[in-house]
Amino acid sequence: MASAQAPLGQSRARAPARLRRRPDSGALGGVCAGVAERIGAPSAMVRAAMVALTAFGGLGIAVYALAWALIPAGPASGGRAGRWLALREALGTVLAVFVAFIVLHQLTRGLRFGAAIGLVAIVAAMLGLLVVPWLVRLVRSLSLERAARIREQERADVAAHLHDSVLQTLALIQKRAGDPREVAGLARRQERELRSWLLERPGSDGRDTIAAALERAAAEVEELHGVPIEVVTVGDGPLDGRLEALVQAAREAMTNAAKFAGSERVDLYAEVAKDSVEVYVRDRGVGFDPQAIPADRRGVRDSIVGRMQRHRGRAEVHSRPGEGTEVELAMERGASA
Amino acid sequence: MSARPRVVIVDDHRLFRSGVRAELGEEVEVVGDAGSVDEAVALILEQRPDVALLDVHMPDGGGVEVIRRVGEPAACVRFLALSVSDAAEDVIAVIRAGARGYVTKTISGPELAQAVRRVAGGDAVFSPRLAGFVLDAFADDRPRGEPGAPDPADHARDHAELDQLTPREREVLRHIARGYMYKEVAQSLGISVKTVEAHVSAVLRKLQLSSRHELSRWAMQRRLVSLDGP
Numbered sequence: 410m411a412s413a414q415a416p417l418g419q420s421r422a423r424a425p426a427r428l429r430r431r432p433d434s435g436a437l438g439g440v441c442a443g444v445a446e447r448i449g450a451p452s453a454m455v456r457a458a459m460v461a462l463t464a465f466g467g468l469g470i471a472v473y474a475l476a477w478a479l480i481p482a483g484p485a486s487g488g489r490a491g492r493w494l495a496l497r498e499a500l501g502t503v504l505a506v507f508v509a510f511i512v513l514h515q516l517t518r519g520l521r522f523g524a525a526i527g528l529v530a531i532v533a534a535m536l537g538l539l540v541v542p543w544l545v546r547l548v549r550s551l552s553l554e555r556a557a558r559i560r561e562q563e564r565a566d567v568a569a570h571l572h573d574s575v576l577q578t579l580a581l582i583q584k585r586a587g588d589p590r591e592v593a594g595l596a597r598r599q600e601r602e603l604r605s606w607l608l609e610r611p612g613s614d615g616r617d618t619i620a621a622a623l624e625r626a627a628a629e630v631e632e633l634h635g636v637p638i639e640v641v642t643v644g645d646g647p648l649d650g651r652l653e654a655l656v657q658a659a660r661e662a663m664t665n666a667a668k669f670a671g672s673e674r675v676d677l678y679a680e681v682a683k684d685s686v687e688v689y690v691r692d693r694g695v696g697f698d699p700q701a702i703p704a705d706r707r708g709v710r711d712s713i714v715g716r717m718q719r720h721r722g723r724a725e726v727h728s729r730p731g732e733g734t735e736v737e738l739a740m741e742r743g744a745s746a
Numbered sequence: 747m748s749a750r751p752r753v754v755i756v757d758d759h760r761l762f763r764s765g766v767r768a769e770l771g772e773e774v775e776v777v778g779d780a781g782s783v784d785e786a787v788a789l790i791l792e793q794r795p796d797v798a799l800l801d802v803h804m805p806d807g808g809g810v811e812v813i814r815r816v817g818e819p820a821a822c823v824r825f826l827a828l829s830v831s832d833a834a835e836d837v838i839a840v841i842r843a844g845a846r847g848y849v850t851k852t853i854s855g856p857e858l859a860q861a862v863r864r865v866a867g868g869d870a871v872f873s874p875r876l877a878g879f880v881l882d883a884f885a886d887d888r889p890r891g892e893p894g895a896p897d898p899a900d901h902a903r904d905h906a907e908l909d910q911l912t913p914r915e916r917e918v919l920r921h922i923a924r925g926y927m928y929k930e931v932a933q934s935l936g937i938s939v940k941t942v943e944a945h946v947s948a949v950l951r952k953l954q955l956s957s958r959h960e961l962s963r964w965a966m967q968r969r970l971v972s973l974d975g976p
Binding site for chain 1: 830852854874875877878881882885920923924925926
Protein backbone atom coordinates (compact mmCIF):
# COMPACT_ATOMS: atom_id res chain seq x y z
CA MET A 410 0.00 0.00 0.00
CA ALA A 411 2.79 2.34 0.87
CA SER A 412 4.17 1.91 -2.58
CA ALA A 413 1.19 3.66 -4.17
CA GLN A 414 2.56 7.05 -3.34
CA ALA A 415 2.36 9.73 -5.97
CA PRO A 416 4.96 12.44 -6.45
CA LEU A 417 4.58 15.16 -3.90
CA GLY A 418 3.78 18.35 -5.78
CA GLN A 419 1.28 16.70 -8.09
CA SER A 420 -1.14 15.59 -5.39
CA ARG A 421 -0.69 18.78 -3.43
CA ALA A 422 -2.01 20.77 -6.33
CA ARG A 423 -5.05 18.55 -6.60
CA ALA A 424 -7.48 18.81 -3.65
CA PRO A 425 -7.65 15.59 -1.61
CA ALA A 426 -10.83 14.42 -3.28
CA ARG A 427 -10.38 10.79 -2.25
CA LEU A 428 -10.12 9.23 1.13
CA ARG A 429 -6.44 8.63 1.85
CA ARG A 430 -4.67 7.66 5.05
CA ARG A 431 -2.02 9.98 6.40
CA PRO A 432 0.52 7.58 7.87
CA ASP A 433 2.99 10.41 8.42
CA SER A 434 0.73 12.56 10.61
CA GLY A 435 -1.00 9.89 12.68
CA ALA A 436 0.35 7.76 15.48
CA LEU A 437 -0.71 4.44 13.93
CA GLY A 438 -1.85 4.14 10.32
CA GLY A 439 -3.04 7.70 9.86
CA VAL A 440 -6.65 6.62 9.36
CA CYS A 441 -8.17 9.31 11.58
CA ALA A 442 -6.00 12.04 10.09
CA GLY A 443 -7.04 10.92 6.62
CA VAL A 444 -10.73 10.87 7.45
CA ALA A 445 -10.41 14.26 9.14
CA GLU A 446 -8.75 15.71 6.06
CA ARG A 447 -11.40 14.25 3.82
CA ILE A 448 -14.40 15.56 5.78
CA GLY A 449 -12.67 18.74 6.86
CA ALA A 450 -12.89 18.23 10.65
CA PRO A 451 -10.10 18.45 13.24
CA SER A 452 -8.39 15.07 13.49
CA ALA A 453 -8.73 15.09 17.31
CA MET A 454 -12.50 14.90 16.89
CA VAL A 455 -12.28 11.90 14.57
CA ARG A 456 -9.94 10.19 16.99
CA ALA A 457 -12.37 10.81 19.82
CA ALA A 458 -15.21 9.31 17.79
CA MET A 459 -13.10 6.26 17.07
CA VAL A 460 -12.34 5.79 20.78
CA ALA A 461 -16.06 6.18 21.55
CA LEU A 462 -16.85 3.44 19.02
CA THR A 463 -14.40 1.15 20.76
CA ALA A 464 -16.64 1.26 23.81
CA PHE A 465 -19.19 -0.81 21.87
CA GLY A 466 -17.44 -4.14 22.28
CA GLY A 467 -14.28 -2.94 20.55
CA LEU A 468 -16.03 -2.03 17.28
CA GLY A 469 -13.78 1.01 16.91
CA ILE A 470 -10.72 -1.20 16.84
CA ALA A 471 -12.21 -3.41 14.15
CA VAL A 472 -13.21 -0.44 12.04
CA TYR A 473 -9.82 1.15 12.46
CA ALA A 474 -8.01 -2.05 11.56
CA LEU A 475 -10.13 -2.63 8.49
CA ALA A 476 -9.69 0.96 7.36
CA TRP A 477 -5.95 0.65 7.76
CA ALA A 478 -5.93 -2.43 5.61
CA LEU A 479 -8.24 -1.10 2.91
CA ILE A 480 -7.74 2.64 2.53
CA PRO A 481 -4.66 3.38 0.46
CA ALA A 482 -2.03 5.60 1.98
CA GLY A 483 -1.85 9.18 0.79
CA PRO A 484 1.37 10.84 -0.32
CA ALA A 485 3.88 11.56 2.40
CA SER A 486 4.21 15.23 3.19
CA GLY A 487 7.84 14.83 4.19
CA GLY A 488 9.44 14.83 7.63
CA ARG A 489 9.55 11.24 8.78
CA ALA A 490 12.02 8.72 7.48
CA GLY A 491 10.59 6.86 4.49
CA ARG A 492 11.94 3.43 5.35
CA TRP A 493 10.53 3.38 8.87
CA LEU A 494 7.20 4.53 7.50
CA ALA A 495 7.14 1.76 4.91
CA LEU A 496 8.01 -0.88 7.51
CA ARG A 497 5.30 0.39 9.84
CA GLU A 498 2.84 0.36 6.98
CA ALA A 499 3.60 -3.21 5.98
CA LEU A 500 3.55 -4.53 9.54
CA GLY A 501 0.55 -2.44 10.43
CA THR A 502 -1.51 -3.67 7.54
CA VAL A 503 -0.90 -7.33 8.39
CA LEU A 504 -1.51 -6.70 12.07
CA ALA A 505 -4.65 -4.70 11.35
CA VAL A 506 -6.25 -7.49 9.33
CA PHE A 507 -5.39 -9.94 12.10
CA VAL A 508 -6.81 -7.71 14.82
CA ALA A 509 -9.94 -7.03 12.80
CA PHE A 510 -10.64 -10.75 12.55
CA ILE A 511 -10.08 -11.38 16.24
CA VAL A 512 -12.26 -8.46 17.31
CA LEU A 513 -15.06 -9.34 14.95
CA HIS A 514 -14.89 -12.94 16.09
CA GLN A 515 -15.11 -11.90 19.74
CA LEU A 516 -17.91 -9.47 19.04
CA THR A 517 -20.10 -11.92 17.20
CA ARG A 518 -19.60 -14.69 19.72
CA GLY A 519 -20.97 -12.63 22.58
CA LEU A 520 -23.99 -11.38 20.69
CA ARG A 521 -27.33 -12.88 19.93
CA PHE A 522 -27.80 -14.22 16.42
CA GLY A 523 -29.78 -11.21 15.08
CA ALA A 524 -27.31 -8.70 16.41
CA ALA A 525 -24.43 -10.72 14.94
CA ILE A 526 -26.09 -10.68 11.53
CA GLY A 527 -26.60 -6.92 11.87
CA LEU A 528 -22.99 -6.36 12.80
CA VAL A 529 -21.76 -8.50 9.92
CA ALA A 530 -24.07 -6.55 7.59
CA ILE A 531 -22.67 -3.21 8.81
CA VAL A 532 -19.11 -4.38 8.39
CA ALA A 533 -19.92 -5.86 4.98
CA ALA A 534 -21.52 -2.60 3.88
CA MET A 535 -18.49 -0.64 5.04
CA LEU A 536 -16.25 -3.08 3.25
CA GLY A 537 -18.34 -2.66 0.13
CA LEU A 538 -18.17 1.11 0.33
CA LEU A 539 -14.44 0.97 0.62
CA VAL A 540 -13.62 -1.92 -1.64
CA VAL A 541 -15.93 -1.38 -4.63
CA PRO A 542 -14.59 2.05 -5.67
CA TRP A 543 -11.10 0.74 -5.15
CA LEU A 544 -11.79 -2.24 -7.43
CA VAL A 545 -13.36 -0.02 -10.08
CA ARG A 546 -10.35 2.25 -9.99
CA LEU A 547 -8.03 -0.70 -10.22
CA VAL A 548 -9.81 -2.19 -13.24
CA ARG A 549 -9.97 1.17 -14.97
CA SER A 550 -6.32 1.91 -14.47
CA LEU A 551 -5.42 -1.57 -15.67
CA SER A 552 -7.34 -1.20 -18.93
CA LEU A 553 -5.90 2.26 -19.50
CA GLU A 554 -2.48 0.85 -18.93
CA ARG A 555 -3.16 -1.95 -21.38
CA ALA A 556 -4.33 0.46 -24.10
CA ALA A 557 -1.26 2.59 -23.53
CA ARG A 558 0.94 -0.47 -23.78
CA ILE A 559 -0.66 -1.52 -27.09
CA ARG A 560 -0.25 1.99 -28.46
CA GLU A 561 3.33 2.05 -27.36
CA GLN A 562 3.97 -1.31 -29.00
CA GLU A 563 2.43 -0.20 -32.29
CA ARG A 564 4.46 2.96 -32.22
CA ALA A 565 7.59 0.92 -31.60
CA ASP A 566 6.74 -1.38 -34.54
CA VAL A 567 6.29 1.57 -36.88
CA ALA A 568 9.47 3.18 -35.59
CA ALA A 569 11.39 -0.07 -36.07
CA HIS A 570 10.09 -0.46 -39.60
CA LEU A 571 10.89 3.12 -40.54
CA HIS A 572 14.33 2.74 -39.07
CA ASP A 573 15.08 -0.44 -41.01
CA SER A 574 13.73 0.91 -44.26
CA VAL A 575 13.31 4.64 -44.75
CA LEU A 576 16.12 5.87 -42.51
CA GLN A 577 18.58 3.37 -43.97
CA THR A 578 17.66 4.43 -47.48
CA LEU A 579 17.97 8.10 -46.61
CA ALA A 580 21.42 7.44 -45.20
CA LEU A 581 22.39 5.60 -48.39
CA ILE A 582 21.04 8.44 -50.51
CA GLN A 583 23.18 10.94 -48.62
CA LYS A 584 26.25 8.80 -49.25
CA ARG A 585 25.54 8.35 -52.96
CA ALA A 586 24.41 11.91 -53.59
CA GLY A 587 26.79 12.13 -56.55
CA ASP A 588 25.06 9.42 -58.53
CA PRO A 589 21.59 10.62 -59.55
CA ARG A 590 20.65 7.35 -61.22
CA GLU A 591 21.39 5.31 -58.16
CA VAL A 592 19.69 7.82 -55.88
CA ALA A 593 16.57 7.69 -58.02
CA GLY A 594 16.69 3.89 -57.90
CA LEU A 595 17.05 3.85 -54.12
CA ALA A 596 14.18 6.30 -53.67
CA ARG A 597 12.00 4.34 -56.03
CA ARG A 598 12.69 1.01 -54.36
CA GLN A 599 11.99 2.51 -50.96
CA GLU A 600 8.76 4.03 -52.21
CA ARG A 601 7.61 0.68 -53.56
CA GLU A 602 8.52 -1.09 -50.33
CA LEU A 603 6.86 1.48 -48.07
CA ARG A 604 3.75 1.54 -50.18
CA SER A 605 3.28 -2.22 -50.11
CA TRP A 606 3.84 -2.12 -46.35
CA LEU A 607 1.18 0.57 -45.93
CA LEU A 608 -1.34 -1.21 -48.13
CA GLU A 609 -0.46 -4.68 -46.89
CA ARG A 610 -1.23 -6.24 -50.20
CA PRO A 611 -2.66 -9.73 -49.97
CA GLY A 612 -0.23 -12.13 -51.57
CA SER A 613 2.84 -10.17 -50.57
CA ASP A 614 3.45 -13.04 -48.21
CA GLY A 615 2.08 -16.54 -47.93
CA ARG A 616 -0.12 -17.58 -50.85
CA ASP A 617 1.17 -16.07 -54.05
CA THR A 618 -0.92 -14.38 -56.71
CA ILE A 619 -0.19 -13.45 -60.30
CA ALA A 620 -0.25 -9.70 -59.62
CA ALA A 621 2.02 -10.03 -56.58
CA ALA A 622 4.50 -12.19 -58.50
CA LEU A 623 4.59 -9.70 -61.40
CA GLU A 624 5.12 -6.79 -59.03
CA ARG A 625 7.92 -8.59 -57.30
CA ALA A 626 9.57 -9.42 -60.61
CA ALA A 627 9.25 -5.77 -61.65
CA ALA A 628 10.81 -4.62 -58.38
CA GLU A 629 13.75 -6.99 -58.87
CA VAL A 630 14.40 -5.84 -62.42
CA GLU A 631 14.07 -2.24 -61.38
CA GLU A 632 16.60 -2.77 -58.63
CA LEU A 633 19.05 -4.55 -60.94
CA HIS A 634 18.93 -2.09 -63.79
CA GLY A 635 17.78 1.17 -62.26
CA VAL A 636 14.94 1.84 -64.68
CA PRO A 637 11.55 2.58 -63.12
CA ILE A 638 8.84 0.09 -64.03
CA GLU A 639 5.22 1.16 -63.74
CA VAL A 640 3.07 -1.87 -62.92
CA VAL A 641 -0.69 -1.80 -63.50
CA THR A 642 -2.73 -4.93 -62.92
CA VAL A 643 -6.41 -5.62 -63.41
CA GLY A 644 -7.90 -8.63 -61.70
CA ASP A 645 -5.85 -11.29 -59.97
CA GLY A 646 -5.69 -14.99 -59.34
CA PRO A 647 -3.60 -17.73 -57.74
CA LEU A 648 -0.28 -18.56 -59.29
CA ASP A 649 0.34 -22.01 -60.80
CA GLY A 650 3.26 -23.62 -62.63
CA ARG A 651 2.32 -22.37 -66.10
CA LEU A 652 1.60 -18.85 -64.89
CA GLU A 653 4.95 -18.94 -63.13
CA ALA A 654 6.47 -19.38 -66.59
CA LEU A 655 4.45 -16.40 -67.79
CA VAL A 656 5.85 -14.29 -64.95
CA GLN A 657 9.37 -15.43 -65.86
CA ALA A 658 8.81 -14.46 -69.49
CA ALA A 659 7.50 -11.07 -68.40
CA ARG A 660 10.54 -10.65 -66.18
CA GLU A 661 12.81 -11.35 -69.15
CA ALA A 662 10.90 -8.83 -71.27
CA MET A 663 11.28 -6.20 -68.53
CA THR A 664 14.99 -7.00 -68.22
CA ASN A 665 15.47 -6.55 -71.97
CA ALA A 666 13.61 -3.26 -71.92
CA ALA A 667 15.58 -1.97 -68.95
CA LYS A 668 18.94 -3.18 -70.27
CA PHE A 669 18.86 -2.46 -73.97
CA ALA A 670 16.10 -0.03 -74.81
CA GLY A 671 17.50 3.06 -73.10
CA SER A 672 13.98 3.99 -72.13
CA GLU A 673 13.30 6.27 -69.17
CA ARG A 674 10.44 4.13 -68.03
CA VAL A 675 8.96 0.70 -68.64
CA ASP A 676 5.23 0.00 -68.41
CA LEU A 677 3.84 -3.37 -67.45
CA TYR A 678 0.16 -4.03 -67.78
CA ALA A 679 -1.43 -7.33 -66.77
CA GLU A 680 -5.05 -8.29 -67.15
CA VAL A 681 -6.17 -11.41 -65.34
CA ALA A 682 -9.55 -12.54 -66.63
CA LYS A 683 -11.48 -15.62 -65.64
CA ASP A 684 -10.15 -17.71 -68.50
CA SER A 685 -6.99 -15.96 -69.65
CA VAL A 686 -4.07 -13.80 -68.60
CA GLU A 687 -2.50 -11.13 -70.80
CA VAL A 688 0.65 -9.22 -70.02
CA TYR A 689 2.12 -6.28 -71.94
CA VAL A 690 5.60 -4.93 -71.39
CA ARG A 691 6.26 -1.66 -73.15
CA ASP A 692 9.17 0.72 -73.43
CA ARG A 693 9.81 3.89 -75.40
CA GLY A 694 13.40 3.07 -76.20
CA VAL A 695 15.45 2.49 -79.32
CA GLY A 696 13.41 -0.44 -80.63
CA PHE A 697 14.73 -3.05 -83.03
CA ASP A 698 13.78 -5.18 -85.96
CA PRO A 699 12.33 -8.41 -84.53
CA GLN A 700 13.23 -10.22 -87.77
CA ALA A 701 16.91 -9.53 -87.19
CA ILE A 702 17.47 -10.24 -83.53
CA PRO A 703 21.19 -10.05 -82.79
CA ALA A 704 22.87 -13.26 -81.79
CA ASP A 705 23.66 -12.05 -78.30
CA ARG A 706 19.98 -11.45 -77.57
CA ARG A 707 18.87 -15.01 -77.31
CA GLY A 708 16.71 -13.82 -74.44
CA VAL A 709 13.84 -12.89 -76.69
CA ARG A 710 13.78 -16.15 -78.63
CA ASP A 711 14.45 -18.61 -75.80
CA SER A 712 13.35 -16.97 -72.61
CA ILE A 713 10.27 -15.23 -73.91
CA VAL A 714 8.82 -16.75 -77.08
CA GLY A 715 10.16 -20.28 -76.49
CA ARG A 716 9.16 -20.36 -72.84
CA MET A 717 5.63 -19.20 -73.59
CA GLN A 718 5.23 -21.80 -76.34
CA ARG A 719 6.48 -24.59 -74.12
CA HIS A 720 3.71 -23.73 -71.68
CA ARG A 721 1.03 -23.45 -74.34
CA GLY A 722 1.07 -19.68 -74.27
CA ARG A 723 1.70 -17.07 -76.88
CA ALA A 724 4.28 -14.30 -77.17
CA GLU A 725 4.53 -11.53 -79.71
CA VAL A 726 7.16 -8.86 -79.98
CA HIS A 727 6.13 -5.59 -81.62
CA SER A 728 9.01 -3.30 -82.31
CA ARG A 729 10.41 -0.98 -84.93
CA PRO A 730 13.74 0.81 -84.76
CA GLY A 731 13.24 4.15 -83.02
CA GLU A 732 9.72 3.44 -81.86
CA GLY A 733 10.13 1.39 -78.72
CA THR A 734 9.10 -2.17 -78.07
CA GLU A 735 6.06 -3.92 -76.77
CA VAL A 736 6.08 -7.56 -75.76
CA GLU A 737 2.67 -9.18 -75.60
CA LEU A 738 2.22 -12.37 -73.59
CA ALA A 739 -0.99 -14.38 -73.35
CA MET A 740 -1.97 -17.62 -71.72
CA GLU A 741 -5.22 -19.50 -71.23
CA ARG A 742 -6.05 -20.26 -67.62
CA GLY A 743 -7.45 -23.36 -66.03
CA ALA A 744 -6.32 -25.69 -68.81
CA SER A 745 -3.33 -26.81 -66.76
CA ALA A 746 -2.73 -30.45 -65.98
CA MET B 747 -6.00 26.53 -75.61
CA SER B 748 -3.56 29.03 -76.97
CA ALA B 749 -3.01 31.09 -73.82
CA ARG B 750 -1.09 29.54 -70.97
CA PRO B 751 -3.49 27.96 -68.49
CA ARG B 752 -3.53 29.50 -65.01
CA VAL B 753 -2.75 26.90 -62.37
CA VAL B 754 -3.00 26.57 -58.59
CA ILE B 755 -1.01 23.87 -56.78
CA VAL B 756 -2.46 22.31 -53.63
CA ASP B 757 -0.25 20.00 -51.58
CA ASP B 758 0.68 19.88 -47.93
CA HIS B 759 4.37 19.40 -48.72
CA ARG B 760 6.06 22.71 -49.46
CA LEU B 761 9.00 20.96 -51.08
CA PHE B 762 6.72 19.16 -53.46
CA ARG B 763 4.84 22.35 -54.36
CA SER B 764 8.03 24.15 -55.31
CA GLY B 765 9.16 21.06 -57.22
CA VAL B 766 5.99 20.99 -59.31
CA ARG B 767 6.24 24.74 -59.86
CA ALA B 768 9.75 24.32 -61.24
CA GLU B 769 8.80 21.33 -63.39
CA LEU B 770 5.82 23.00 -64.99
CA GLY B 771 8.17 25.77 -66.10
CA GLU B 772 7.03 28.21 -68.73
CA GLU B 773 4.28 26.05 -70.16
CA VAL B 774 1.69 27.15 -67.64
CA GLU B 775 1.22 30.13 -65.36
CA VAL B 776 1.28 29.13 -61.70
CA VAL B 777 -0.81 31.76 -59.91
CA GLY B 778 -0.46 30.40 -56.39
CA ASP B 779 -0.08 27.41 -54.13
CA ALA B 780 -1.70 26.26 -50.93
CA GLY B 781 -0.69 23.83 -48.17
CA SER B 782 -4.04 23.15 -46.53
CA VAL B 783 -7.69 22.71 -47.41
CA ASP B 784 -8.67 26.12 -45.97
CA GLU B 785 -5.89 27.93 -47.81
CA ALA B 786 -6.72 26.08 -51.01
CA VAL B 787 -10.42 26.95 -50.93
CA ALA B 788 -9.69 30.63 -50.30
CA LEU B 789 -7.03 30.73 -53.00
CA ILE B 790 -9.16 29.01 -55.63
CA LEU B 791 -12.16 31.24 -54.95
CA GLU B 792 -9.96 34.30 -55.16
CA GLN B 793 -7.87 33.36 -58.20
CA ARG B 794 -10.38 31.32 -60.23
CA PRO B 795 -7.59 29.38 -61.99
CA ASP B 796 -8.19 27.24 -65.06
CA VAL B 797 -6.80 24.19 -63.31
CA ALA B 798 -6.21 23.26 -59.66
CA LEU B 799 -3.68 20.48 -59.06
CA LEU B 800 -4.91 18.62 -55.99
CA ASP B 801 -3.12 16.31 -53.60
CA VAL B 802 -5.41 13.38 -52.80
CA HIS B 803 -4.17 13.07 -49.22
CA MET B 804 -3.91 16.01 -46.86
CA PRO B 805 -4.24 16.08 -43.09
CA ASP B 806 -7.55 17.94 -43.10
CA GLY B 807 -9.47 16.14 -45.82
CA GLY B 808 -7.49 16.29 -49.04
CA GLY B 809 -8.62 16.86 -52.60
CA VAL B 810 -12.17 15.60 -52.06
CA GLU B 811 -12.74 18.17 -49.32
CA VAL B 812 -11.35 21.02 -51.45
CA ILE B 813 -13.63 20.16 -54.38
CA ARG B 814 -16.64 19.85 -52.09
CA ARG B 815 -16.05 23.18 -50.39
CA VAL B 816 -15.19 25.17 -53.49
CA GLY B 817 -18.45 23.90 -54.97
CA GLU B 818 -20.65 25.84 -57.38
CA PRO B 819 -19.10 29.34 -57.09
CA ALA B 820 -16.03 28.14 -58.95
CA ALA B 821 -17.67 25.80 -61.45
CA CYS B 822 -15.25 26.97 -64.14
CA VAL B 823 -12.24 25.64 -62.21
CA ARG B 824 -11.13 22.18 -63.30
CA PHE B 825 -9.43 19.81 -60.92
CA LEU B 826 -6.63 17.36 -61.62
CA ALA B 827 -5.63 14.93 -58.88
CA LEU B 828 -1.92 14.40 -58.36
CA SER B 829 -0.87 11.83 -55.80
CA VAL B 830 1.42 9.05 -54.70
CA SER B 831 -1.57 7.13 -53.47
CA ASP B 832 -2.00 3.62 -54.72
CA ALA B 833 -5.38 2.98 -53.11
CA ALA B 834 -8.13 2.69 -55.70
CA GLU B 835 -10.85 3.96 -53.40
CA ASP B 836 -9.04 7.24 -52.75
CA VAL B 837 -8.49 7.89 -56.42
CA ILE B 838 -12.02 6.93 -57.43
CA ALA B 839 -13.40 9.10 -54.60
CA VAL B 840 -11.65 12.23 -55.82
CA ILE B 841 -12.79 11.55 -59.40
CA ARG B 842 -16.35 11.06 -58.23
CA ALA B 843 -16.13 14.30 -56.29
CA GLY B 844 -15.45 16.02 -59.62
CA ALA B 845 -11.76 15.83 -60.55
CA ARG B 846 -11.18 15.49 -64.30
CA GLY B 847 -8.23 13.17 -64.04
CA TYR B 848 -5.55 11.53 -61.98
CA VAL B 849 -1.83 11.36 -62.50
CA THR B 850 0.87 9.97 -60.20
CA LYS B 851 3.58 12.16 -58.71
CA THR B 852 6.26 10.31 -60.66
CA ILE B 853 4.99 11.91 -63.88
CA SER B 854 7.60 13.93 -65.80
CA GLY B 855 7.39 17.73 -66.09
CA PRO B 856 6.43 17.91 -69.77
CA GLU B 857 3.84 15.15 -69.31
CA LEU B 858 2.33 17.01 -66.36
CA ALA B 859 2.20 20.25 -68.35
CA GLN B 860 0.44 18.41 -71.15
CA ALA B 861 -2.03 16.90 -68.69
CA VAL B 862 -2.77 20.37 -67.30
CA ARG B 863 -3.40 21.75 -70.79
CA ARG B 864 -5.66 18.81 -71.59
CA VAL B 865 -7.72 19.27 -68.41
CA ALA B 866 -7.88 23.05 -69.01
CA GLY B 867 -9.29 22.29 -72.45
CA GLY B 868 -12.08 20.28 -70.87
CA ASP B 869 -10.72 16.80 -71.53
CA ALA B 870 -10.05 14.03 -69.07
CA VAL B 871 -6.60 12.75 -68.13
CA PHE B 872 -6.12 9.11 -67.28
CA SER B 873 -2.78 7.77 -66.12
CA PRO B 874 -2.06 4.07 -66.68
CA ARG B 875 -2.87 3.46 -63.03
CA LEU B 876 -6.26 5.15 -63.16
CA ALA B 877 -7.08 3.25 -66.36
CA GLY B 878 -6.25 0.04 -64.48
CA PHE B 879 -8.52 1.00 -61.57
CA VAL B 880 -11.39 1.76 -63.91
CA LEU B 881 -11.01 -1.49 -65.82
CA ASP B 882 -11.02 -3.27 -62.48
CA ALA B 883 -14.12 -1.45 -61.26
CA PHE B 884 -15.98 -2.02 -64.54
CA ALA B 885 -14.75 -5.59 -64.90
CA ASP B 886 -16.91 -7.44 -67.35
CA ASP B 887 -19.24 -9.65 -65.36
CA ARG B 888 -20.17 -11.76 -68.35
CA PRO B 889 -17.64 -14.29 -69.60
CA ARG B 890 -15.84 -13.16 -72.69
CA GLY B 891 -16.45 -14.26 -76.27
CA GLU B 892 -20.21 -14.48 -75.90
CA PRO B 893 -21.53 -11.81 -78.19
CA GLY B 894 -24.87 -13.58 -78.36
CA ALA B 895 -25.62 -13.16 -74.67
CA PRO B 896 -29.22 -12.08 -74.11
CA ASP B 897 -29.81 -8.34 -73.94
CA PRO B 898 -30.78 -6.86 -70.63
CA ALA B 899 -34.41 -5.76 -70.39
CA ASP B 900 -35.12 -2.42 -72.06
CA HIS B 901 -36.03 -0.53 -68.92
CA ALA B 902 -32.71 -1.42 -67.37
CA ARG B 903 -30.77 -0.08 -70.33
CA ASP B 904 -30.34 3.48 -69.06
CA HIS B 905 -28.63 2.16 -66.00
CA ALA B 906 -26.70 -0.48 -67.85
CA GLU B 907 -25.28 2.18 -70.13
CA LEU B 908 -23.74 4.04 -67.22
CA ASP B 909 -22.68 0.86 -65.51
CA GLN B 910 -20.78 -0.63 -68.39
CA LEU B 911 -18.00 0.38 -70.70
CA THR B 912 -18.42 -0.06 -74.43
CA PRO B 913 -15.93 -2.43 -76.08
CA ARG B 914 -14.27 0.60 -77.69
CA GLU B 915 -13.89 2.44 -74.38
CA ARG B 916 -12.47 -0.71 -72.85
CA GLU B 917 -9.97 -0.99 -75.68
CA VAL B 918 -8.90 2.65 -75.26
CA LEU B 919 -8.45 2.19 -71.51
CA ARG B 920 -6.42 -0.97 -72.00
CA HIS B 921 -4.06 0.89 -74.27
CA ILE B 922 -3.67 3.68 -71.72
CA ALA B 923 -3.01 1.11 -69.01
CA ARG B 924 -0.33 -0.40 -71.26
CA GLY B 925 1.46 2.97 -71.23
CA TYR B 926 0.24 4.36 -74.56
CA MET B 927 -0.16 8.11 -74.93
CA TYR B 928 -3.37 9.39 -76.54
CA LYS B 929 -1.61 9.87 -79.86
CA GLU B 930 -0.31 6.31 -79.80
CA VAL B 931 -3.71 4.94 -78.82
CA ALA B 932 -5.22 6.74 -81.80
CA GLN B 933 -2.57 5.32 -84.10
CA SER B 934 -2.94 1.80 -82.80
CA LEU B 935 -6.75 1.79 -83.05
CA GLY B 936 -6.91 3.71 -86.32
CA ILE B 937 -8.98 6.58 -84.88
CA SER B 938 -8.31 10.27 -84.34
CA VAL B 939 -6.88 11.76 -81.13
CA LYS B 940 -10.16 13.67 -80.77
CA THR B 941 -12.04 10.38 -80.74
CA VAL B 942 -9.70 8.98 -78.09
CA GLU B 943 -10.35 12.07 -75.97
CA ALA B 944 -14.09 11.67 -76.46
CA HIS B 945 -13.93 8.05 -75.29
CA VAL B 946 -11.89 8.98 -72.21
CA SER B 947 -14.31 11.80 -71.33
CA ALA B 948 -17.22 9.38 -71.69
CA VAL B 949 -15.50 6.98 -69.29
CA LEU B 950 -14.94 9.83 -66.84
CA ARG B 951 -18.64 10.66 -66.97
CA LYS B 952 -19.58 7.05 -66.27
CA LEU B 953 -17.08 6.96 -63.45
CA GLN B 954 -18.72 10.00 -61.86
CA LEU B 955 -22.36 9.07 -62.46
CA SER B 956 -22.49 5.31 -62.40
CA SER B 957 -24.08 3.59 -59.44
CA ARG B 958 -22.13 0.44 -60.08
CA HIS B 959 -21.70 -1.64 -57.00
CA GLU B 960 -17.91 -1.36 -56.74
CA LEU B 961 -17.97 2.40 -57.19
CA SER B 962 -20.72 2.88 -54.64
CA ARG B 963 -18.80 0.77 -52.19
CA TRP B 964 -15.66 2.82 -52.66
CA ALA B 965 -17.59 6.04 -52.39
CA MET B 966 -19.25 4.84 -49.23
CA GLN B 967 -15.93 4.01 -47.66
CA ARG B 968 -14.95 7.61 -48.19
CA ARG B 969 -18.33 8.81 -46.87
CA LEU B 970 -19.16 10.42 -50.16
CA VAL B 971 -22.60 8.98 -50.60
CA SER B 972 -24.23 12.14 -49.30
CA LEU B 973 -22.66 14.04 -52.19
CA ASP B 974 -24.21 11.72 -54.73
CA GLY B 975 -27.69 12.13 -53.31
CA PRO B 976 -30.19 14.85 -54.26
